[in-house]
Amino acid sequence: MSLKTLSLTVLLFLNLWLSGIRSPASASELQEQPKKIAVVGAGIGGTAAAFYLRQEFGAGVKIDVFESGTVGGRLATVKMGDHEYESGGLRIHPLNLHLKHFVEKIGIPPRKNVASKMAIFDGKELVFEESDWFIINFFRMLWRFGFNLLRMQMWVETVLDKFMRIYQYQQYGYAFTTVERLLHAMGGDSFLTLINQTLEETMMSEGFSQTFLNDMVSPITRVSFGQSVRIHGFVGALSLTGADSAMWAVDGGNKRLCLGLLYHSKSELIPATVTSVGIEVRPSKKGPTTSFYKVNYVGESGSAHDLYDIVVIATPLHQGKSDITFSGFSPPLPSHYPGRYHQTVSTLVNGVLNVSYLGSTKLASDFTVSEVLTKESKDSVIHSLASLDPVHIPQGYSRPPASHSKVWRVSSPHPLSREQLQNIFTSWDSVSETRWLAYPAYRPPHRKTPPFILHNRLYYLSAVDWAASTMEMSAISARNVALLAHHRWHQQGTKIDQEDLHTRMRGEL
Secondary structure: OOHHHHHHHHHHHHHHHHHOOOOOHHHHHOOOOOOEEEEEOOOHHHHHHHHHHHHHHOOOOEEEEEOOOOOOOOOOEEEEOOEEEEOOOOOEOOOOHHHHHHHHHHOOOEOOOOOOOEEEEOOOOEEEEOOOOHHHHHHHHHHHHOOHHHHHHHHHHHHHHHHOHHHHHHHOOOEOOOHHHHHHHHHHHHHHHHOOOEHHHHHHHOOOOHHHHHHHHHHHHHHHHOOOOOOEHHHHHHHHHHHOOOOEOEOOOOHHHHHHHHHHOOOEEEOEEEEEEEEEEEEEOOEEEEEEEEEEEEEOOEEEEEEEOEEEEOOOOOOOOOOOEEEOOOOOOOOOOOOOEEEEEEEEEEEEEOHHHHOOOOOHHHOOOOEEEEOOOOOOOOOEEEEOOOOOOOOOOOOOOOOOOEEEEEEEOOOOOHHHHHHHEEEEEEEEEEEEEEEEOOOOOOOOOOOOEEEOOEEEHHHHHHOOOOHHHHHHHHHHHHHHHHHHHOOOOOOEOOOOHHHHHHHHO
């Protein structure tokens, strides 16, 4: 990380911390606030939306969060033996400032770091394996990739420098009505270009070789999003940030972020499935009629409904992800938008690794690799293989060697057969399989994404997934939607779809 990026990070984080992202004082001074807000979905996006909506609208509004499953969504853990392990989102980047702020606000520590070693598998053998010694790794990388790896880090850093602008925009209360406008505020036309061409096209135009893309970049995109270098350039660049050695996680499991945000938002969790959203018009004491959103849902006690001033949909409106219907809207709102979500299967196995599956001739007791990335090939049936540590690292913990039974996480495009498990492991005690539709299939050219505003006071947070489906992007979208809801409720449009922040700042100075 360069000094320039580091200093920018420190300054922005201090600004975010000291200002509480943005003071809600102006909101509390306004006379009329919404009485009830509904958030559909209690993943990182939905719980962050509840947190920011509370910040924008103050203590008087009632916020209900609907969740049919468990709080956390794709941030989930599985208990195996005496410990819990991550089955969903694993790592957080050091420049994810919203998630950093959440950890500080909630008061939970980062998880203790356990040193790890990486290798790359081509389906038959390990074509690269890290050493315990930095200098050896450096020369191995230099021998295999030349200076491509350093150049890649520099290229990713230029993307991150632009990405960081969104925090300044949001600190000053700016919001955007579409994903494209939000991306343009970050990186101008260059970011719109990134989402309209593949990562492969982008990096080859920057002078990277096809060999480097196949041998290093593709394994990273496969472990990050379960897809190849033919994903679009923006999500590809974000996937490459995962190569940062300073990645971290939350002690006790990343889902604690969602639980903490829900608590701090003082929202009511409603364990129910939302089936439909409609419009209901009722007479007002002041004379004119008032419109509300009627949210119909099914919970343990059966079917019910409630009326809300504002509704935020924080679950993807796509086939296989949601069955919410919309009634009474003109023009009609679709229940499902075009595009599909890509399946990734996460299989946790408490067992003994068969190191010969990876083409290694070492004894299992000498095999110290903890994470295996895979090249795209007909021989690779998995995306990645990683030795997992518990979500809480106990005192004196050390990762067991491969010759001992321990928990491995296998990511694959399809469920693993018993025969495939027998190839990868010599034995196992337990297996837990989770099928995730976590990420869209990122295939450029980029189709126009759904808007953040579906109707007057109906917002769609998960539209951002089509730029990149990450924890931090969900938090950015949550902040954006909360600002949109606040500004539009109070008819304050001067900070919507504007990119004049730096002009205003110079004027204020």
